[in-house]
Amino acid sequence: MILEFLVWLLLFGRSVASSEQEDVGFTYNGFRGVNLTMDGLAQITENGLLMLVNTTTQQMGHAFYPHPLHFRNLSTADALSSFSTTFVFAIWKSTRFGGPGMAFVISPSRDFTGALPGNYLGLFNTTNIGNSSNHVIAIELDFLRNLEFKDIDGNHVGIDINDLKSLQSAPASYFISKDAKNRYVNLSLTDGQHLQLWVEYHGKQKQLNVTVAPINIPKPTIPLLSLKIDLSPIIVDPMFVGFSAATYALPVSHYVLGWSFKLNGEARELNLSQLPKPPLQKSHIKRRPRVFIVAFSVIAATFVSISIFFVIQFIVKRKNKFAEVLEDWELDYGPHRFKYKDLYIATKGFKDKELLGTGGFGRVYRGVLPTTKTQVAVKRVSHNSRQGEREFIAEIVSIGKLRHRSIVTLLGYCRRKGELLLVYDFMPNGSLEKFLFDRTTTETMLNWCQRFRIIKNVAAALLYLHEEWEQVVVHRDVKSRNVLLDKELNGRLGDFGLARLYDHGTDPQTTHVVGTLGYLAPELCKTGKTNPSVDVFAFGIFLLEVACGRKPIEPQASEECLVLVDWVISCWSRGTILDTVDPKLGLNYEVEEMELVLKLGLLCSHSIPTERPNMRQVMRYLEGEISLPELTPLGLRTAIDDTSFLPSKGFSDISIWCPLSSAMTQ
Template sequence: MCIEELQLLSHKQLPAMIEMNCAPFLPSLLLLSLTLATIATCNDQFFFSGFTQSNLTLDGSAVVTQDGLLDMSNGTNNVKGHALYPTPLRFRDSSTGKVQSFSVTIIFCIVNTYPGVAANGVAFFIAPSKNFSDALPAQYFGILKQKSNDSLLVIEVDTFQDPELQDINDNHIGIDINSIFSFQSHTAGFYEDSSGAFKNLTLNAQMELQLWVDYDEEETRINVTLAPLHVGKPLKPLLSATYDLSTVLTETAYIGFSSTAELTNTSHYVLGWSFGMNMQAPSIDISKLPKLPSVGEKAQPKLLAIILPIATAALIMSIGTLVILMVRRRRRRYSEVREDWESEFGPHRFSYKDLFNATQGFKSKNLVGAGGFGEVYKGLLQFSKKEIAVKRMSHESRQGMKEFITEVVSIGRLRHRNLVQLLGYCRRKGELMLVYDYMSNGSLDKYIHYQQDDKPTLNWAQRFQVIKGIATGLLYLHEKWEKVVVHRDIKASNVLLDDEMNGRLGDFGLARLYDHGTDPQSTHMVGTMGYLAPELVRTGKASPLTDVYAFGMFLLEVTCGQKPVRQGPTVENQVFLVDWVLEHWNNRLLSRTVDARLQGDYGVDEACLVLKIGLLCLHPFPGSRPSMRQVMQYLDGETPLPEMTTTQLSVEMQGLMQDSGFSTSVMSYPQLMSSFGAVSDLSGGR
C-alpha cells in the first residue's frame, strides 16, 4: 500500500475510528494525517507541499528551512547547490525501451534582494547521476558543463542574459538538451485561455509561480507551461518542442533542482513539487505551502532568536569591563573604511575579518605573487570553503574612490570562461583589497620566463589554446558585454591558468568601462612599460585599441618566451622584443624567434601566424590595428591577414617617432621613455 492510500484511509476512516472509541490511537493518527497532508510518494508519482520531511538529497548551498522551504541559495556566495529526489526513477518502458510519458509540477519563487541586478536562475533537471562535482560553481546553473553534457534534460528558469550562451534576454524559460545552449527558449509569461493574449511575467519579482513540464511518449513532445500561482494551467504551453527523449535519457535517472548562489544575494525557493509517470502529476494543495520570508530576511531558528539576546545580556552583565576592552581591541584589529555610499553594494563588500581569517592573517606562507600594484595572497573562506585570491593595494587618496569601487562592483558581474571572476572588495585604513577566484596553476609568466631547466613549461598547443582563450575573453570585454570594458594591463603575469591549463585574464584593478557608442574619457596613464600603446603615452586615453596593442605584445611574449625588454649592460644595449622580431621577419627568419625551449615541437605556420598578428596589433597607428573580433577571425583562419611588409611597418613606426619628437634611430618608442612618469598610481588612474 503506497502512502496515497494511507492518506486516503486517514481522511476517510479517522472520524469513524474516533466514534468507535479508538482514543488510544488518536495522537498517532493525527500525526500521520498531518504528515501525509504535505508529502506523498509512490513508485510512479510523488508530491511535496513543503519539504520539512522530504528526505531530499541536498548538497552545496541547498537547504530546507525550518518553515519547509527548499532554499537553493542559502545566502552563500558563488557556491553551487543541488536538491534531488533521493532514488532514481525508471523512465524507460521495460517492454519497448522508450522513455515513458511523464508530468512535473513545480511551484517556485525567486526573491531578489537588490532589484535591477541580474543573477543566475534555477533549473529543473533529469540526469543519469547525482554527482555534479565537476560543474562550475558560478556558471551554467551549477550542473551543465561547457563541453560534454550527455543524457541530460534541463528546464532553465534564467534571470541572467549571457551573450556567450546566446540567451534571448535576462527573463526567459529554456529547454536545454545535452548542451549549455538552449534547444528552445521564450520570454517568461503565459497565454490567456480566453483571449489567447500573451502576458509577460517577471521571474525575479518575488512572485510565486507555477511551472509544468510534460512529455508525451507518442508524440515525443516536450511542453513547458508557466503561470502565476493562483492561475490555472493555461491550455497553450509557453514552449512546445518535438524531441525524442529516448535518445537522451538513460533507463533510470535522477530528477531535481540546481542553482548557483550569487553575490547579488538572490534566493531561489521551491515551495511545492509533484511528479507522475504515465499520468498527470498530482495537484499540489496551495493552502498547505510554506510561507516565504520577507525580502532580504533568512529564516532563523525561533529558539536561537529567543536565547541569543538573553545569553548576550547575561554575558555582558557577568564580564562587563573585560568584554568592552576585548571589543575595542578587536575593532582596532579589524577596523575598515566604510562610507554611506558603500551600503548599496551589499554582498560585493567582504569584511576584513573574513579576509584576515581566510589568509591566516596575511601570512607570508600564503603569499602567491607580488608586483607593482600590490601583493596577492591565497585564502580559504571559512563558511563556504571557497578558495580565493586577495590582492592588497594601497590607496593614499580618497579622490575618485567611489567611481573606482562602482566600476569594481560592475566588473564583478562579468561572466566568461576566460576571465577570472572578480568577487568583491574590502577597504581598511590605507588599503584596498580585491577578491578573486583562486587559480591553482598560477600565472602564465612563470611557465614562459625562467632560466632553470627543471621548471615547467607549456607546449605549443597549450600556448595557442591560452592565446585563443584570452582573445575570446577580450572580445567579450570589448563588444559582447553590456558595457565596453578596457582592461589596461594585459600581460603574461595577469593571465592565470585554471585546473585544465585554460588561460583566464585577471587583475581588473585598473580596468575602465563605459557605454557602447561613447568615447572613453582621458585619464592618467597607467599600465606596464613595454605594453603601453604610443597614443596612451601621449594622451593618457585608454581604449579597446590600446588593449589590442598590449595583446600584440602578449602574443610575442608567449610565442618567443621573452619579455618586451631584455636588459643589457647599459641602457643603450637593451634589446626590444618587437625590434628583434621585426628584424627576423625582414630577414625571412621569423620562425627562429619562436621559444627555443619548445625544441622545434610546434606548427611553424601557426606560430608565424601568431607572430604576424602580434606585429599587426602593435601597429603604431591605432586605426591600423585590428579589433579583437578581427583577431579572432585571423586565429580561426576565417579571414587572411592583410598584406603588410616590414619596411612599411618600420617606416610608419619611425614616422611616428619623428612626429612625437623621438629619435629616429629608436624604433621601440614608449619602452625607452621612462621620463613619462610612474604608471602604477592607482588613485590617479581612475
C-alpha cells in the same frame, strides 16, 4: 746590451710580482694571535673571536687585513684578478628589533673617519654616500629595513657599490635540491646561529656570486645573489679587505668566527671544528622575587577591577582589529562587499606563507573563505579616501559583474582604514609569466599546443571586454604576468586594477597614462585616451612574448635584440622570422600557427592605431576563418625609439602609473 738587460730585469720583476700576487691568501680558523687593523668597538676576545661591535648603541667597529692587496694582475696589463673569500659569523640581538647589520668590505682605505653608525653601517655619511669616488664594494648582512635605501625587508643580503642602495639583494636564504625539488630555505641572520658566507668574483666572466648557508650545510650549488658586473672601474690598486659593523638604538652583537681569502683562486675551506664559540647571551631581565611578591599581592587585591578593565580593552581591541570602512551608500552593493574578519581568517591573518605574489598595486594571498570553504585570492592594496572614491568602488562592482570563462572573476571587495581588499577566484597554476620566464621552476614547460590555446583564451576575453559586454572595458595592462592559468592550464585574463569603462558609442575620456613599459601603445602618451586599440597593441606584444619566450625589453641583449618587436621585424624582413621562436620549444610546433602568431603580433603592435585589427578580426585570424593581410615595413616599429633610459641590468617590468588614490578618480 744594457738596454736589453734592463728590459729583461723589468719583465722578470713583473713576473715575480705577478707570481707573488697569485699567492696572496690567508686562512684564520679563529683570530687568536692574528694581526688585524681594528678601530671602534672591534676587538679580538680571549678565546679568539673577532667581535665587531658589542651591545653599545650608536657605535661602529672595523677590522681589516693589515696589508694592502693588489687586485690587478700585473702580467695582463691591469686586468682584474679573480678573488674568493668565505667567513663564518654569528649575530645576536636581545630584543625583537635591532640592527643594522654588518658587511664584508673591499675599500681603498681602512680609515672611515667621518662615517656614521646606525643605518650607514660605519661606511658612509650623508655627504659621501653614493659618490663614485668612494670605490667601496660591500656585501651587506642587514636586518633593519631602511626605506631610505630601498631595503627589501629586515633580513636580507645585498651587493652594494659606493652606496647602501643595493644593486641586487634577496631575503637571507639558501638553495637546496632534494627529492628532485629545488627550493630556497629562509634564514634568520639574528638568532645567533652560525652561518657561513661565500663571496666569489670571476674576473674573466665579470661575475660576482654571493652564497650563505648554516655551517652544517655544504655550500649550496646555486648562489643567493649572482650579478654580472665589471669591478675594474671600482677597484683601484691597492685595496684593503675586512669587515664593518654598526649599532643603532637597541643592543646587538656581531661576531666573526673564522675567515679565509684568496686572490686568483678559491679560498681555503675553514676548519669548522677549530672555530671558537661565541659567548652565551644572558637575559637582561633581572629577577627580584620580593618585588614580584609585593606586586602579586597588590594585583590579587585589585584583581576584580583590573579584570574588568582588561576585558573591556580586549573587546575594544578586537573590534578595532576587524574594523572596516563602511558607508551608507555601499550597502547598495550587497554581496560584493566582504567582511574583513572573514578575509582575515581566510588568509590566516595574511601570513607570509599564504603569499602568492606581488603585482600591480599590492600583495596577493591565498585564502579559504570560512563559510563556503571556497578557495580565493585576496589582493591587499593601499588607498587614500578622496573625492571620486564612490565612483571607483562602483567601477569595481561593475567589473565584478564580468562573467566569461577566460576572465578571472572578481568576487568582491572590502575597505578597511587605509586598505582596499579585492577578492578573486583562485588560479592554482599562477601566472603565465612564471612558465615563460622563470628558469628556476621545475614545473612542466608549456608546449606549443598549450600556448596557442592560451593565446585564443586571452583573445576571447578581450573580445568580450571590448564588444560583447554591456559597457566597453579597456584592460590597459595586458601582459603575461596578468594572464593566470587554471588547473587545466587554460589562460584567464586578470588584474583589472587599471581597467577603464565607458558606454558603447561614446568617446573615452582623457586619463593618466598608466600601464607597463614595453606594452604601451605609442599614441597613448600623446592623447591620453584609452580605447580598445591600446589593448590590441599590448596583445600584440603578448603574442610575441608567448611565441618567442622573451620579455618586450631585454637590456642585457645585443642592440639588435634589445626590443622584442624590433628584433622580430628585423628577422621577418630577412625572411627568417622563425629564428625568433622560443628555443625551449625546439621544433615542436606547427609552422603555420607559429608564423600566424608572430605576424599577427607585429600587425597588432603596429605603430599606427588604424592599421591594427579589432579583437573580432583577431579571433577570426586565429580560427583560420580569414587570412592575414600582407605586412609592410611602414609603421612596423617599436614605440620605444629612445632606449637610453632603460636599466642596463636586472630589467623586469617597469610599471608607469599614478598612485592608486589618484587612479580612483581616473
